[in-house]
Amino acid sequence: MxxxxxxxxxxxxxxxxxxxxxxxxxxxxxxxxxxxxxxxxxxxxxxxxxxxxxxxxxxxxxxxxxxxxxxxxxxxxxxxxxxxxxxxxxxxxxxxxxxxxxxxxxxxxxxxxxxxGRSLAATLGGVREYVAAGVAVGAQGSVQDMIELVRQRVEEGYQRVKVKIQPGADLEVLGPLRKAFPHLPLMADANSAYSLKDIDRLKALDEFQLLMVEQPLAVDDIMDHAKLQERINTPICLDESITSFEDARRAVEWGSCQVINVKLGRVGGISEAMRIHELAMQREIPLWCGGMLESGISRSQHIALASLPGFTLPGDLSASSRYWSKDIITPETFVKNGLIHVPTGPGIGVHVNYEQVEAVRIRSQRFQATK
Ligand SMILES: [Mg+2]
The missing domain is CATH 3.30.390.10 (Enolase-like, N-terminal domain)
Structure with a gap:
């Protein structure tokens, strides 16, 4: 072409x-x-x-x-x-x-x-008709607000809830949350808020039986994550540290993580994500798809990716309405019984709502071939 x-x-x-x-x-x-x-x-x-x-x-x-x-x-x-x-x-x-x-x-x-004439999911080797929906809940003003919001998301059917933590708002949040939801698949994302000096605090998370703790240490610190993983029982998931197949290979070889969160934008696209998927399948590292507070275009790509066999955990794949009053795709992404249907139409399988794109567009630029 x-x-x-x-x-x-x-x-x-x-x-x-x-x-x-x-x-x-x-x-x-x-x-x-x-x-x-x-x-x-x-x-x-x-x-x-x-x-x-x-x-x-x-x-x-x-x-x-x-x-x-x-x-x-x-x-x-x-x-x-x-x-x-x-x-x-x-x-x-x-x-x-x-x-x-x-x-x-x-x-x-x-x-x-x-x-x-094929869906992106089928093109990539997807095997699932539906992918599990998970949700990320941002930091709230109070623990009670957090519990209420998590309750709402659970009622909406989300199969896994992720909360954002940082020192001083970790044990204090996760303790009451775990008490309110004893069996909820729960995980915590630190976005690099800790260092190895906080090892006791991170070790204390073990009692909450989290599915994983995501990116506790610095973005470029695959080595310290390996040291931390030796000391704590909660599986470490890497997000920001994995920017390529090579990062994933090093992290797996050094024992820096037991789970990887794949985001297409962060790893440089679908081809690189497919290489990470192949590695994860060989090394039995479970994968899940992250979200980027994105529109329906990137989310649809992530849904196609999450239909691959190595994506065994619910991702941050949520309904359009979780983020936007109106998404820029039709049909919008929706969650039913905790599941998102993987589109079967050609490509990403959704249409772009041009009218909505124009309504929120700040500027545009066109490039045309001259040869
Ligand atoms: Mg993250």
């Missing part, structure tokens, strides 16, 4: 409620949608999930816009692409910028699957 045109759409969306973790609080969410058109007029969609500021990774919407436009788009525009797996290879001449790369690569995967 020959790539003839690429459009960037910079969106400004607003979450229904602020989402707080140990590092920041978000309510206004910028995103960049990617629309790629081939010479036959078939369109693929991708999404850049970088945040407005570099609190989660070093990328931002601004840096991604520039890197995609100046460096990555020229590697695709007017080019013949036989398989989306080639995109990663083309992009490998530039370092990092995973979210920028994943946005464009994801759009090529959608385009290619549409041309093949």
């Amino acid at each position: 020959k790539i003839n045109q690429i459009d960037f759409h910079h969106l400004g969306m607003r979450l229904k409620a602020p989402f707080a973790n140990s590092l920041t609080t978000i309510q206004d969410r910028e995103l960049i949608l990617i629309e790629i058109r081939d010479e036959d007029g078939v369109v693929g969609w991708g999404e850049c999930v970088a945040f407005s500021s570099p609190w989660y990774t070093e990328e931002t919407c601004g840096t991604a816009w520039q890197v995609m436009g100046e460096f990555l788009v020229p590697l695709l525009l007017g080019e013949i692409i036989d398989h989306p797996g080639e995109v990663n290879e083309r992009f490998s001449i530039y370092r990092y910028n995973s979210m920028a790369k994943a946005a464009l690569e994801g759009a090529v995967w959608d385009l290619w699957a549409k041309r093949e």
Whole structure:
């Protein structure tokens, strides 16, 4: 297929409620949608999930816009692409910028699957008709507020609840939560709020029988996570530390984690995520799909990924209505009996609601092939 045109759409969306973790609080969410058109007029969609500021990774919407436009788009525009797996290879001449790369690569995967007349899930080797829905609950004003919100999410059918923790708001939150919900599949995400000095505090989490503790230590510290895992019983899950297949390989070999959270934007796209999946299958490391406070485009890609056999744990895959008054896809993602149906239509299997895109669009930019 020959790539003839690429459009960037910079969106400004607003979450229904602020989402707080140990590092920041978000309510206004910028995103960049990617629309790629081939010479036959078939369109693929991708999404850049970088945040407005570099609190989660070093990328931002601004840096991604520039890197995609100046460096990555020229590697695709007017080019013949036989398989989306080639995109990663083309992009490998530039370092990092995973979210920028994943946005464009994801759009090529959608385009290619549409041309093949197959769903993205089937294209990737998905085996599930439904994926389990989990939910992340941000930090709340009080423990009572947290318990009430978790109760609401459980009633909505979510199969696993994740809460955000940090020193001083960990044992104090998880103790009452575990007491209120003795059998709930519960986990905690620290977003790197601890260091090895906090080992006793982290060891104390063992009594709550958490499914896992996510990213307790620094982003770039695969070694200290291995030391911590030796000392605590709660399985460690890595999120921010895993930015590539190589990170995943090192983490698994050194015993830094027992679980991996895969986010397409963070690891640089679908091809890299598939390599991590293959490794995880070989090493029997359970995977789950994270969420990025994303729109329905990135979520649909994550749902397709979560249908693969190695994704054995419920991810942060929630209904559109969990985040947005109105998502930019139709049909919106919904959760029934704790499950999300994996779309079977071509590509990501959902349509883009152009009217809604225009309603929240801040700016756009078009690139056209000249050859
Ligand atoms: Mg996380």
